[in-house]
Amino acid sequence: MGLNDKQVNKNKSFWQSFGHAFDGVKDLVLTERNFRKHLIFAILAILLGIVVRLSINEWLWVTLAIFMVVTAEVLNTVAESIVDLVVGERYEAAAKKAKDVAAGGVLLAAFFAVIIGCLVYIPELLKFF
Numbered sequence: 001m002g003l004n005d006k007q008v009n010k011n012k013s014f015w016q017s018f019g020h021a022f023d024g025v026k027d028l029v030l031t032e033r034n035f036r037k038h039l040i041f042a043i044l045a046i047l048l049g050i051v052v053r054l055s056i057n058e059w060l061w062v063t064l065a066i067f068m069v070v071t072a073e074v075l076n077t078v079a080e081s082i083v084d085l086v087v088g089e090r091y092e093a094a095a096k097k098a099k100d101v102a103a104g105g106v107l108l109a110a111f112f113a114v115i116i117g118c119l120v121y122i123p124e125l126l127k128f129f
Contacts, residue, residue: 028077034106035073042066045117052124061120065113072109076102 011017028035049062079102087095 028074032073032077035070035077038069038073038110041113042070048121052121052127054120054124058120058124061116065109065116068109069106069113072106076106 011020029039045062045066049059054062080099083095083098
């Protein structure tokens with residue numbers, strides 16, 4: 001398929017939309033180092049949750065924290081990609097601000113996840129001592 005054959009119109013079906021979404025997630029995993037790190041931490045949080053037998057309410061908080069971080073990382077990648085597309089290789093103060101603010105969103109989500117992790121896991125781990 002050449003460049004002129006690429007899809008530019010709306011998706012024709014649910015499955016076509018799903019395929020594009022799956023391609024996006026695959027691209028994140030393959031190309032975004034920080035996304036992979038967040039996935040590793042998410043897997044560790046899930047495994048620890050299984051070990052300490054979290055309650056349903058605790059699972060809800062942990063799941064919320066995981067998805068907030070992952071979503072923030074996705075939006076950060078989108079912002080960075082759009083900024084790079086628009087400004088190319090030249091420096092623009094507004095582009096830097098956009099990228100910094102998007103990265104700050106990930107930092108805030110990660111901070112939230114750490115707080116949730118401490119509130120949920122520390123009491124559970126203390127039960128073992």
